[in-house]
Amino acid sequence: MAEWMVLWLPAAVSVAGAVSGFAAWSRPTALKLWALAVSLASLAALVVWPGQPIGTTVGAPLLVLLPIAAFLSLLGQPPHEDNRAAWIMTLLVLGLGLGVLAARDGMGLILLALLLVVLVALLYRYRALSVSHLWQGIGMYGFGVISLVTALGAAPPVSAVAALAVCAMLLPLAPLHAGYVAALAGLPGNLPAFLACLLPVLGFHGLLAVFPHLPDDLKTALPMVGLAGAVYGAVKALAQSRVRALLAYANLSFFSILWWYVAAVRAVPPQAVLYLGAVGLATTGLLLAWYAIRARYGDMDLRAIRGLAHPMPRFAVLFALLVLAALGLPPFGVFSGFMGLLLTPTLPLSAALVLIVLAWLAASWYFLDLLQRLLFGRHRPDLRYEDLHRTEFAALLALVIILLVTGVAPTRLFESGTPAPPTHVATGNISWNR
């Protein structure tokens, strides 16, 4: 098979699947099966012809992660006509995302701009957020499109800075995270769960490509911005009573740690890839679990629902495991990735470590609070409880297993296309030693 076909096949399968999905529009069950089949076909196209797209720096694990996340987010959905648009859009953004990762030079930016336009359209179409939140999200992605145009047309370093701004919208970094929060908090169906994986991967891909071209001053300032974002995200997450907003801000905190790390170490060890993928998957799982609750009782405030452990035991067990994974407890991938990052020999030690540890500690607080509020206490007698269906259970169980496997798998599985830092230790080079 020709090289260009190998590169573009997974993306083409998804986009073609999205377009042809309209043929089954009137039959939700058939449409869901079609969407599942297309996401599997994309995965197969990546696995059977493993010619890694040349432009991709994120490596095979994150590439494979995208169709898997799409498949699992679709699997847990009940076949209902309200979800049809979300399924088709999942395939479309999957195709665009794979296209961005496969494309070279300007084509990737164009596809990314298309993806942002789709997100703007979706945010406007569903308008699930308050007016101000909605316009902030739309405005941020609109700004992203302008930045991409600038990146295409302007000369370095302006183009690099503009591209970096888009990366900060996708792999959320304060103060450019409003679009990410709006997408997770405002989009319907399984889309937030899938975007929680897709957008950070695209942002990470862009960051690795653009980082070498950034001005030195910006490179020096980025770790500080990452640190501030980690603490800010954690504090914001503490104050949230809406699950989707809480998860979005938690992600801001977790991904800011990655920004800090990449900018400070200026290298990408396999553990960074693991960390990125695991945080994305854990968030996907939690959003799917919350979707199961929303599908039954509506988009409730956290204070309005409690005591699900007894009436919904299967949900409770899987949700608790996902929370464990998300707050960074072993043996799940988030913890393994985080430990791997911190045990990199070239990691510069400074007061930054204190802030990182504090942000990590805060995650224990807000995630445990989320767990206790939802699962424990006396359940409401006015609600009719119904535990997870088979497909919901299968999707969440698969996510838990993947998170578990990533936590104990060999490190080399997560190697990316970019150079990793050296594995030896230079004890004498630590700047604050005498």
Added chain:
Amino acid sequence: MSLVILVPLLPLLAAIIVAVGSRSSQTRRARIGVWPIVAAFLAAIVTLATVSSQGPISLRFYEPGSAANPVLPMGLYVDRLSAVMMTLITLVGTIVYSYSTGYMYQDRGYSRYLGLIALTTFVLLCMVSSANLVMLFVFWQLLSWLLFLLAHNHAHAATLNGAFKTFTLLRVGDMAFLAGIVLAHSLYGTVEFQELFARAASTPIVLSPMAGLEISGATAVTLLIFVGAMSKSAQFPIHVWLPSSLYAPTPVHALLHAGIINAGGFLLNRLAPLYGLSSTTLHVVFVVGTLTAVLGASMMLVQNDIKKTLGFSTIGQMGYMIMECGLGAFALAVFHLIAHGLFKATVFLNCGNVIHKVRQEPASPHARHAVEAHELTRLTWATGFLTTLLLPFVILLVTHGALRIPLLESQGTVIFLFFIWVTSSQAILTLTRLRAVASWKVSVAMLVTLLFVVFTYLFAAEAFTHFLYPNPHEVASYFQASALPGRLFDGLVIGTTLLIVLGWVYLYAQAHGRTMPMPAWVQGLRIRLYVLFMNRLYIDALHARLGQRIMRVAHGLDKPSSGRLW
């Protein structure tokens, strides 16, 4: 060698047997589940014998520095310390599990509970046999989570709050531990125990985190890791999770107070060679341990709930154990935690029955306090005199002569002996308030028991030290590193002596109807202290207020931007 792997795996098998299956077969599965834990205990004994005769067993499922490694490097390193801990854990695990099968029978969460007990035993065993610092930290954190699950009841608000507090405070310690590991890896380039000790000893590093402040690498690492140990072993001021978790089923407390809470003492022992490099850390450990021992015991005295009394007693004992580590007596700390663990497990398993009995019999305990004798008889006085003044001389002679411990060169031993004296005096002072002590039989029994306990403890502790740390130079180096400044040491010895003597004088005077000329402020202070200790020094309130303050800041930050997403 394969037997070593079985020790942690068998309790895991028990957990699976109990947790997986239909509800109708849960009682049968629960009974079957005890056998793997018993087998683990037997395997632990064999491991202990093997390790004692053939040296440490090391099994690594990874190759340090290889990219083919799992992300989390797993392996087993079983030396005498690990083997002793494994034997203790499996023994307590067997007892607690067996007891629980009856105690929790017909409870709605029977299988889940027993599964968690077996799983906790597995995690504890993996923790004590960890091959490296990262693996130890992995199981250390899992223990925090399991403690959260065990200490909580779905529908009881106070229990939920307690469980939340338990987990978040344990996580504070976990994060400090994490920072310690990161710093250790950054400075010495390894997380393997033996390599870490060797590099830390051969490469003295001085850090200067800010202008004018210099700290040795070993001190920084050990201080951070010590905060982790403080949280698990309920040291002041992060001890508040322990009383908060007292709503959990009684057998959980037996496991908690006999096994889980010892994690701090184990950690300090596992890293003893690293702690031996830092006098500063050992002094901090000593101060924190002493403070916890004194405050824990003081708070215990004013509690009016049997479980809380035992809980604060454990805090005091853990303080004592940590203090021993701070004195360089690492092996003694392990000896202490074994003795305390077995004792406290027994007491907790009994206290559930006592509570049930009291609830069924309104007249129990008997309200005949009016007949308590207040006078101090000659016999009582003689018993107290013998215990407090004569006994220490005998102990000193034995320690100096028979055990050949150079007392004048070993501050730690002197302080340790002083604490024996203080403890026995406290016991006598308490017992003199009871009428029964006026009997000569009781006095003799008490003296003999005390002598037996003290001497057994002394000889056994000495033998145990040789067993755990066969190299006497290593033991001596720990004592040397922990030596306190001369004046402080003298002050401590004189202060303790004065306290004991004054206690007896006060008691004697009071028993003879004499009033001591006490300033009014001293009387006021007694009342204030009583209130203060009864309210647990208001530490819980301080923690709650700190939590509220953090949440207020978070909401304050969120509120101005409630119309925005940034």
